Each structure stands twice: as C-alpha cells, then as structure tokens.
Amino acid sequence: MKYLLADPARGSACKRLNLFLRWMVRSDDVDTGLWKSIDKAELIVPIDVHIARLSGILGFHSRKTVSLATAVEITEAFAEIEPADPAKYDFALSRIGILKNCTGRLRKHCTDCELYEFCSELKDK
Numbered sequence: 001m002k003y004l005l006a007d008p009a010r011g012s013a014c015k016r017l018n019l020f021l022r023w024m025v026r027s028d029d030v031d032t033g034l035w036k037s038i039d040k041a042e043l044i045v046p047i048d049v050h051i052a053r054l055s056g057i058l059g060f061h062s063r064k065t066v067s068l069a070t071a072v073e074i075t076e077a078f079a080e081i082e083p084a085d086p087a088k089y090d091f092a093l094s095r096i097g098i099l100k101n102c103t104g105r106l107r108k109h110c111t112d113c114e115l116y117e118f119c120s121e122l123k124d125k
Contacts, residue, residue, distance in 0.1 A: 012068060014068060018043070018046035018087075026043070041084050043086065053097060057104050060074050075087070
C-alpha cells in the first residue's frame with residue numbers, strides 16, 4: 001500500500017497531499033476552507049506538469065524536474081508576491097496551462113494568452 005502515498009523524503013512533490021491541504025485550508029470559490037487553524041502562508045503549492053512548465057517559463061523556478069524542492073521554490077516565489085497566501089495562484093496557472101495548452105514554445109496564438117506579457121522565456125526566443 002505504500003506505493004499509493006507520495007513520499008516527501010524521496011523528493012516527491014506530493015501534489016495530491018498539497019492539493020488536499022490547499023482545499024482544506026484556503027476558503028474561496030475553489031477551496032472549502034474547513035480547517036481554520038492552519039495558516040495559508042504555510043501551504044506548499046501543489047505542482048503538476050502545467051504548474052511546473054508555466055512557473056518555469058515565468059521565471060519562478062529553474063529546476064529540470066518536478067520535485068518537492070521545485071514546489072518549495074515556486075511557493076517561495078509566489079510568497080514574494082502574496083506572503084499571506086502563496087498557494088492562491090496555482091489554480092489560475094493550472095487552468096491556463098490546460099486550456100491554453102501551453103508548451104513553452106512560441107506559437108501564433110501565444111499573443112492572446114493572459115500571461116504573454118510576462119512570459120520571459122518565450123519573448124527571448
């Protein structure tokens with residue numbers, strides 16, 4: 001049964017665990033906020049391929065792999081923008097990554113993306 005659970009000691013980004021914590025701690029249209037005693041500032045951004053790709057393109061991390069260290073680096077970057085609630089941006093980025101099918105390569109419809117003006121990696125190419 002151990003294979004069903006992510007292991008942060010082995011470098012796992014623990015997406016499902018961090019996503020569950022986000023749902024339980026934050027309170028908005030996406031998250032339930034049932035756990036009032038945990039500070040939102042302590043959350044780690046739940047990352048997947050979309051968050052990792054977009055966060056890298058936007059300069060929030062420079063790692064090649066998706067790991068707990070990557071999640072912490074992204075969280076720290078988001079905390080510079082919103083120290084009280086750094087995990088609030090992952091849903092918006094994830095949706096852009098999924099709906100806009102961002103690949104990290106400049107394409108003609110990239111100029112229609114909400115992030116285009118911030119997309120440092122694409123503009124430099």
